[in-house]
């Protein structure tokens with residue numbers, strides 16, 4: 368398998384981001400990403416600055432964040448912009464599917480806690496963050512969920528008293544996927560495949576004292592990233608490689624990690640059963656000789672989750688576990704007690 372690192376969910380100046388396509392590509396290069404996914408609110412206007420595809424060594428994919436007041440839906444693999452339907456999240460999901468696109472529920476349970484008793488000061492300093500949660504839980508037909516989103520994780524407790532600490536040491540405040548989102552992801556996967564991804568929501572804003580962005584593109588594009596695994600390497604052909612990324616995301620052949628904790632490149636999670644190997648996103652028939660493997664780039668704590676429940680924990684650079692039951696298996700890795708890597712599941716049937 369070939370691994371490529373993606374910085375997903377980036378806003379440009381065509382919605383409420385601050386950067387041009389050129390700025391974002393430069394930041395992606397400096398952050399060591401292989402591909403980037405730009406999803407502006409309700410438009411794909413960044414195409415005016417250049418088409419999708421290869422820009423030197425960065426593969427640019429242009430999608431859309433369909434953004435009604437609630438229920439933002441991040442879509443890629445669509446040709447035409449989808450105007451947001453304010454009354455029905457399902458219609459937005461269906462519109463993406465009708466174009467053959469792939470869609471992800473964006474920042475489902477995001478929240479912000481203002482300073483207790485000092486909300487007026489937060490407001491004065493423009494730290495009264497407006498949140499855009501997903502509140503229609505009856506929808507169906509979406510491909511996946513943003514399980515971990517860097518900006519909403521960073522911003523959840525920002526207030527007038529801790530903003531400078533947030534700016535100086537952003538990663539310190541990033542505590543991992545929201546517990547409700549993880550629970551929702553596990554429960555959904557017990558009924559059908561729902562792909563989990565890690566994203567940024569990079570805006571390179573807000574500006575502190577009107578000057579520098581609290582989180583720059585260069586910084587953000589090196590944080591929570593989705594790494595895809597593909598059976599074939601990139602061909603350096605724009606349309607073909609774009610399709611390779613989209614299909615890996617649709618299939619769930621990917622994991623996500625905070626690469627600021629440590630570079631997660633090289634992580635592997637697979638199952639061997641009766642002589643065949645199954646990757647993330649695959650269904651695997653339970654055999655007499657079925658073993659699960661996780662391989663980490665450096666020593667860390669590895670956790671195996673089965674149907675949403677922790678079933679084993681180990682320390683090391685690899686883990687091998689015999690499997691004798693059906694269900695949904697995924698792994699998580701923690702490094703120095705910080706959340707780090709999250710695999711997509713393998714489905715034992």
Ligand SMILES: [Zn+2]
Nearest residue numbers: 432439473499
């Ligand atoms: Zn959003």
Ligand SMILES: [Zn+2]
Nearest residue numbers: 376378432568
């Ligand atoms: Zn966004």
